[in-house]
Amino acid sequence: METEVLILGGGPSGLAAAYEVASRGHGVMIVDEAWALGGQLRQQTQIIDPIPAPFTGLRGFQLAETLVERLKEFPVEYLLKHEFIGLFADGSAGVSGGEKILRISAKCFVVATGAAESARHFPGWTLPGVMTIGAAQILINRERIYPGKTGLVVGSSDMALEITRQMHDVGINVIGVVEPTSQILAKDGKIVSSLQETGIPVLLQTEVVAVSGSGKVETVLLSSGNKPGVETDCQVDFVCIDGGRHPILEPFSIMNCPLRYEKELGGWLPSYNGKLQSTNSGIFVAGQAAGVTCQAGVVLTGAIAGINAVDYLENGTAEARESCKQVYWDELKRIESTQTPEVWQARMSHMG
Amino acid sequence: MDKSTIVCRCEEITVEDIASAVSQGAETFDDVKRLTRCGMGLCQAKTCRIVISELIAEMKAKSAADISVPRLRMPLRPVPIGVLAANTASGSFVRSTLAEAEPDEGQEK
Ligand SMILES: Cc1cc2nc3c(=O)[nH]c(=O)nc-3n(C[C@H](O)[C@H](O)[C@H](O)COP(=O)(O)OP(=O)(O)OC[C@H]3O[C@@H](n4cnc5c(N)ncnc54)[C@H](O)[C@@H]3O)c2cc1C
Numbered sequence: 221m222e223t224e225v226l227i228l229g230g231g232p233s234g235l236a237a238a239y240e241v242a243s244r245g246h247g248v249m250i251v252d253e254a255w256a257l258g259g260q261l262r263q264q265t266q267i268i269d270p271i272p273a274p275f276t277g278l279r280g281f282q283l284a285e286t287l288v289e290r291l292k293e294f295p296v297e298y299l300l301k302h303e304f305i306g307l308f309a310d311g312s313a314g315v316s317g318g319e320k321i322l323r324i325s326a327k328c329f330v331v332a333t334g335a336a337e338s339a340r341h342f343p344g345w346t347l348p349g350v351m352t353i354g355a356a357q358i359l360i361n362r363e364r365i366y367p368g369k370t371g372l373v374v375g376s377s378d379m380a381l382e383i384t385r386q387m388h389d390v391g392i393n394v395i396g397v398v399e400p401t402s403q404i405l406a407k408d409g410k411i412v413s414s415l416q417e418t419g420i421p422v423l424l425q426t427e428v429v430a431v432s433g434s435g436k437v438e439t440v441l442l443s444s445g446n447k448p449g450v451e452t453d454c455q456v457d458f459v460c461i462d463g464g465r466h467p468i469l470e471p472f473s474i475m476n477c478p479l480r481y482e483k484e485l486g487g488w489l490p491s492y493n494g495k496l497q498s499t500n501s502g503i504f505v506a507g508q509a510a511g512v513t514c515q516a517g518v519v520l521t522g523a524i525a526g527i528n529a530v531d532y533l534e535n536g537t538a539e540a541r542e543s544c545k546q547v548y549w550d551e552l553k554r555i556e557s558t559q560t561p562e563v564w565q566a567r568m569s570h571m572g
Numbered sequence: 573m574d575k576s577t578i579v580c581r582c583e584e585i586t587v588e589d590i591a592s593a594v595s596q597g598a599e600t601f602d603d604v605k606r607l608t609r610c611g612m613g614l615c616q617a618k619t620c621r622i623v624i625s626e627l628i629a630e631m632k633a634k635s636a637a638d639i640s641v642p643r644l645r646m647p648l649r650p651v652p653i654g655v656l657a658a659n660t661a662s663g664s665f666v667r668s669t670l671a672e673a674e675p676d677e678g679q680e681k
Binding site: 253303304305306307314316318319320321336338339341342343345346430466469470471473474479481483487488 | 573574576577578579581618619622623636637641643644645646647648649651652655656
């Protein structure tokens with residue numbers, strides 16, 4: 221198989237990149253191991269804000285649908301339920317559908333494989349019933365399954381508080397959110413006050429000592445910095461861990477893209493320049509793979525990577541494409557530097 | 573973190589196992605992996621890479637940026653061996669997988 225731009229990952233960033241390439245008349249193929257496009261947006265039911273026009277006011281899954289819909293007028297090729305597993309010696313991609321390995325050669329790649337959730341560790345974290353906060357969201361919104369009846373959330377990021385609210389809304393009894401540090405980590409005031417309305421307490425300076433139970437979660441033992449030496453038992457049937465997210469690295473490792481550590485972007489990630497181009501020149505990086513950021517950052521880096529891939533195919537840029545990129549960069553700067561200034565700064569320093 | 577806490581759940585490796593590897597001289601994730609099998613199970617270090625690197629950094633009084641990322645190898649996902657070995661018109665994947673593995677054997681990344 222052959223294409224001009226091969227996009228690894230059909231989440232919001234991959235879809236945004238595909239649009240920029242396809243709408244300029246170039247061939248594009250999206251490979252995704254999931255059975256549907258949309259990536260991690262498919263289970264997000266909250267309204268995405270901030271997000272640039274024309275996407276304002278949409279809920280996460282609607283944004284995914286809109287990004288997919290927008291591609292329908294172009295001859296984009298899709299290969300769902302196929303995993304990118306490695307590279308052949310000639311640089312073509314090896315993609316497995318479970319029965320055979322397909323070989324896809326492309327002039328360049330956009331790697332948009334996203335981020336994974338990080339764990340938190342305490343005795344008992346491997347018991348059935350302990351899951352990441354994102355996993356709980358997938359169960360509720362995508363699979364329509366309750367993760368449990370009574371739960372506890374460990375960590376207080378925007379994402380954790382948002383999903384805690386969603387659990388409350390579907391009738392799950394969340395007994396509390398525990399946060400080891402002395403302040404709520406969420407930065408979005410609307411999310412914090414929306415959680416407060418539910419009456420679910422946020423316990424600061426509180427840590428999980430252990431989770432126990434016979435074959436599944438039954439009890440959580442908590443200790444509070446305010447009352448040293450006192451440990452409290454809580455009866456729950458599930459625990460959600462919010463340990464933050466980190467860019468998925470395996471594709472970059474296989475593609476020999478050098479990595480660099482940038483704490484505010486989620487730790488290790490591929491090095492890239494101001495074109496979101498990795499040190500391996502035919503490989504562009506987009507979305508959470510290019511650093512953990514908000515949804516606007518995901519869509520905008522996808523779009524910028526897509527236009528840069530077109531420049532790469534055409535051996536140079538054009539005025540119209542330059543001004544389009546400028547608009548996206550301005551938006552990215554405006555949103556990232558106000559929402560998460562540390563992310564914007566880290567991105568600038570990462571690009572060098 | 574409690575010493576008995578599991579950090580690599582595929583291979584059931586605990587904080588204590590990591591500490592023991594570090595006390596034997598391990599400095600990188602790959603060193604610890606060779607001594608304990610951490611990161612060698614089904615998930616191929618996708619779940620434990622970060623926590624184990626942080627533990628090594630802490631035990632060695634280094635920063636997280638000083639602990640390099642372990643070499644991640646093809647295939648990126650579990651693939652049936654029959655599929656990997658199948659000699660399709662486009663060539664055998666196994667051969668290129670092995671070719672990829674050889675040159676940097678023993679090298680650090
Ligand atoms: C479980 C989970 C829940 C989340 N919930 C929220 C939330 O509530 N709020 C929020 O702000 N952010 C959330 N996020 C952050 C999320 O990463 C972004 O919202 C956004 O979806 C990132 O877009 P992306 O295009 O970079 O990556 P993704 O949306 O993750 O898309 C990447 C795609 O690449 C595919 N892929 C990866 N590796 C391979 C491979 N080797 N072969 C083939 N395909 C591959 C995946 O199947 C996926 O479809 C969540 C993340 C996770 C992991």
